[in-house]
Amino acid sequence: MxxxxxxxxxxxxxxxxxxxxxxxxxxxxxxxxxxxxxxxxxxxxxxxxxxxxxxxxxxxxxxxxxxxxxxxxxxxxxxxxxxxxxxxxxxxxxxxxxxxxxxxxxxxxxxxxxxxxxxxxxxxxxxxxxxxxxxGPGKKHERAIVLESWQQEIVDAHPWEFVRGLIHSDGCRVTNWTERVVGGVRKRYEYPRYFFTNMSEDILRLYCATLDAVGVEWRVARSGARAYNVSVARRASVALMDRHVGPKH
CATH class of the missing domain: 3.10.28 (Endonuclease I-creI)
Structure with a gap:
């Protein structure tokens, strides 16, 4: 033994x-x-x-x-x-x-x-x-990625866990900044933002559909002729993501 x-x-x-x-x-x-x-x-x-x-x-x-x-x-x-x-x-x-x-x-x-x-x-x-x-054979972005019905039921029951797994793999939480002139004074403003990047359009759709289900607003940031990046930047949606996902550590 x-x-x-x-x-x-x-x-x-x-x-x-x-x-x-x-x-x-x-x-x-x-x-x-x-x-x-x-x-x-x-x-x-x-x-x-x-x-x-x-x-x-x-x-x-x-x-x-x-x-x-x-x-x-x-x-x-x-x-x-x-x-x-x-x-x-x-x-x-x-x-x-x-x-x-x-x-x-x-x-x-x-x-x-x-x-x-x-x-x-x-x-x-x-x-x-x-x-x-x-x-299956080949790269994920070169073949169809579709959840089975039993998988979709589990994702529907635990959507934030699915989102958290996707963010922990191909996503991040970053702090963006910009400058504005207010009353003649240049001020710096910072705001948090989530990104998810994946070359598979099917995986991007799964991510976005799950965000829709939990009430998170998102938009696509285009790269070239195809969309690879999904951004969450609105304050209420970022707050939801912070509550259930948070930054990687």
Whole structure:
């Protein structure tokens, strides 16, 4: 029986791109055991008994992260690795991502693989394509991204979690400023603003439709011939976003 720390180290080596053969050779752990942990998680009690959960608020948050900065990669025997890139500049996002994965994937392993400028928060399961049916070949902005009806129901039930996941992946809160001359004196004015940027028109539509549902006013800031940036700048809408999303940290 291997302890959790040993299991976690083995799965992290796989997440870093090593083959099962090399991990088995380096650790002395059989390939069959590593495959079981990839498919079913670290906790022996949970093996084969813990379906992924989509009926919780963490799922639409994780869905937002996946649509922005996530991908699924097939590894061994139809096991898929969920990888979500979280920038080093906001370590709190990586923590929130890991917590969401652990909630959706009870008993499963979560690894962090450091790369230049970001950490890949990674978890493996055969079930990931079932809960993220948007997975497919090619880049997201080059194919259709449409929520299944059951996904839309969950987003409708927890719209702010979905918005927060999208902002944490491809959005930001910034402070803009301008200067005006008032009574002969030049004054500087600052105001907060939210941006969401994504090259997928479908993902932009999902974001904007969810903003409509929660009463947030938005506008498109055009770049060239296509619209990639959605701005929230009106004071009441920014206040709503601050209350439910807030700046990344």
């Amino acid at each position: 291997y302890d959790i720390a040993t299991r976690s180290r083995a799965l992290q080596m796989v997440a870093e791109g090593r083959s099962l053969n090399s991990v088995s050779h380096l650790t002395g752990i059989s390939r069959a055991s590593i495959r079981d942990w990839l498919a079913s998680g670290l906790d022996p009690v949970s093996i084969g008994r813990a379906p992924l959960r989509t009926d919780i608020p963490e799922y639409p948050y994780l869905l937002g992260l996946y649509l922005g900065d996530g991908c699924l990669s097939r590894t061994h025997r139809d096991v898929y690795a969920l990888r979500i890139a979280c920038a080093d500049a906001w370590p709190g996002v990586a923590d929130a991502c890991e917590q969401a994965i652990r909630a959706v994937r009870p008993g499963g392993a979560v690894c962090r693989v450091q790369q230049q400028g970001c950490v890949q928060v990674t978890s493996t399961s055969k079930q990931w394509p079932e809960v993220f049916p948007q997975h």
